[in-house]
Amino acid sequence: MFTKRAPKSTRLRTITVFAPVPEQSLDELTERLHRLRERPSPFAAMPDTHFARLTILPRDAARPEPHPRGMRLSATLIDLLTHAGRAQRPDPPSLSYLLFSASYDGPARSRGQAGPAFDADYVERMRVRLGPVADELWGLCSMYPGHSDPARFRAFFAERVLPPAGYIFSASDEQPTVGQIRRALQLRRQVIDVAVETDGLAEDQLVKQLRQVFGEPGAQAPVPDPGTGGQLPLKLEAEPEPSLVDPAADRERLAHGGRPAPTDPDLADVQNLVTSGYPRHLVFRHLLLRITDPPAARRWLAGAAAAIPTAGWAERYVDRVGGPADDSLPDDPADRPAAPDAAVHLAISYAGLVRLGLPEAELAGFAGEFRAGMAGREPGLTPGRGISTWQPPFAIPGRPEPDGQAPMVAGPGVHLLVMFSGTDDDALQAYLAAHPELGPGERHGLQLLDTIEAGRIPADRPGRADAGDAAGKSGFREHFGFVDGLSQPRIHGVTAGRRTAELPAGEVLLGYRDVDGDTAGAGLPSTLARNGSYLVYRKLEQDVPAFRELTRQLAGRLEAKLENGSEELAAAKLMGRWRDGTPLTLAAEHSNPALTRQPFGFQEHDPQGLRCPVGAHVRRANPRDSRPVDPNSALTDGARAGLETELTMRHRMLRRGIPYGQPLPESDSELAADERGLVFIALVGDIRRQFEFIQAHWMSDGNAFRLGTDRDILSGAALQDTKIVIQGTPPTFLQPAKPVVTCRGGEYFFLPGIRALKRIAAG
């Protein structure tokens, strides 16, 4: 069965206790336990305990499980087998309970050997170590004897303990003790600090520092981490349940689970922004608007809806060449379908939909994160920074604190995003002149909060790093000089045809099947959601001088170690691609534009990050086949192949971002103070799974890559003291002096299909 058996001994023990609590004491017990959160947890006094939890199971709270509907065949069969297809009948317990469960270190014993049914030693340790606190925890339980008499204390628990756990899953076979874990964590932190401080230092200074930190015997003995103060983990998000179908409303809801969702989008109803990044358009203007007069705004919307180009033209092209629709266009303009010289698109935030008067029943179907808005989600997306770096209109200074600082708070809310674009300034001006009714103004019940002038950086503009346009038709350069927009997912029926698609349409369009087999936007009425998308909008300011300084510094370090320390290589090590787009994994020493579009994976040729560093931006954004694999292969051999790739495909996004602000030439210092950056735009079917997951777990954290808490420095997630590791022989450790990218705000919008937009406008 297995070529290598896991070790036979186990050390991790568990204990679970159900202690009845009289009904009248439940409230007081709850209050007591909540008050405990204000102090360090009493379980910190139990040094062998890894985890402990307490919860109250009130008798009255027990409810029968609803019988699931819309199950797939396999689940239906299981239900028939185990439950004969019947629903659960009520089974209210006759008592309310205080549930206590803990996992702790015990003496090793062999796996097959059944442990004692009741671990009296652990209970005795609790009695001694917790002392009077045990009375606080269990004092309100029926027949609790107090902590002074060992025999009665033991008997109390013996009567209430559950049989030992049938199966314990632990993170590692070594089953380290709490003490071992804490010592190791402490040491790792020390090693990192020393590595960063001494990177690039001469040998004698290095040794001096090492002796100072590690030399004295006492220096290695860690101050034990006191553990959490018994506080709860952050509460689980209360995502609203999709509202139950109102029989009177007679609206078809987008399908849940079992019922099949359509797979082929109706492109004539989709806003063209989804299928095309408008590669020929160089000038973009984004307007952020607030609705002051809903009826007037709706009239304006109706007019705008008529002007939005749809993706209908792409129907004929997506089935051809295995690439984005844009790439399959003939080169000769005369052969292309009439692509507009200018275009307008628009998207609405949740606050905007509310203001436009959408009925509550429809609004309730939107995903919780969309309803909260990006400002509400930001503390989780960039922990420790939140919206503190945001600027108007996305955030405004709040009331000043006693120390004089005014923390940023969410702004009044952007309702509408209007995106104009054109091949050049003249084309855009001509378009606006020709369609005066499109210009939103006060008379349309719209207040302009901000205008963002964005645009592709064309070849003849100064400051663009390096000629030779590997940017190609679908890519462009951003302010640090990198080609962007290269790796876009091939989405069925939207940007790729049947034969070449890697993801289903629901990954960008609501109302269609998504990668899990679910329907994107399930719970929303199809007349509202079908052919629409969620649009993630994020303004990322880039500090070009700081980035140049960082790459110079890194280049110096690399030169000292590898004798190959060009600034180009340093920049590439941070991004994961050379500036012209060549993946570092394919070309570790020099760029090679021919390889720009070549598909690649990390696992076979670059698992340790020696070519493309593990924390580099593109590797974080799309780890491809290489989530971190435990170095102990005995543990992971035989696990499902291709699992990493499958999991990574659930977090791909179609991106339509555009740089904003004037490029900064190398020599110029006057323009350095001007604002510039990237308007990041992503179109997704599931904001949480596709955007938020990446931002929170792969950008604002390093755990998924075995990088601890290291953050990505190129997406605005980095805190002041983030470190960068460039793997290599030898490795380089670096701490940027200041952030090179800062998020200045953002919002979640809904980019409706044309019919849906007309419906919204009609009210």
Place this chain on the structure above:
Amino acid sequence: MAEETDSSTGVSLDTLADNRAGRATALTTLTPLPRFWSPALKLLLRIKTRQGPDKTLRRLSFIHAAYWVVIDRFPLQRRPSRYSYLLFISNFNGSWFDYIDVFSTAVPEKMALLWGSSYGYPGARPPRAFTAHIRANDRPLEHYYSAYPGATTTEIASALRVHERFTATVAPVTSNTTSNAGSAPLAQAWRGFLDDVQRDL
């Protein structure tokens, strides 16, 4: 550590806990199953114990510790309950909501084996229904303690490797308090050590 709440909608955010504090998240479910299936489920748990840890779950590495207990009788309850109950207790890194659908994708058959007999199980796929079922059954805790709240399982595994390598290669040289041997051995040991453990730092 306060909960992060968005005051305008009252929605709590649990995408990622604070930097270096409280990175462990608890999941506690108690689900009923027909008494008829209790012996089979207990047998299944014994078999899993003998087989050793699930490799796919280890590979995904975000569970500190998890355990299952089948309850045929609640302590001190005079009349027996209609059903048996499956208690599942686990400690994850970060937000379980983001990972629970990984279970559906990675090990759907194991989910079916463990939870299939419980009432309300909607199938491991699609993840949306499964997540909703688990969430509905997750018990909010009054008290949760972690001995190493700042650390994830991956970080712990890395730390243990770093500790082992350090003890083997660097510690013996630093404890050489005399500098007669010069600084070369220590510098060399340190550099070799960093080369070795760079993927764990």
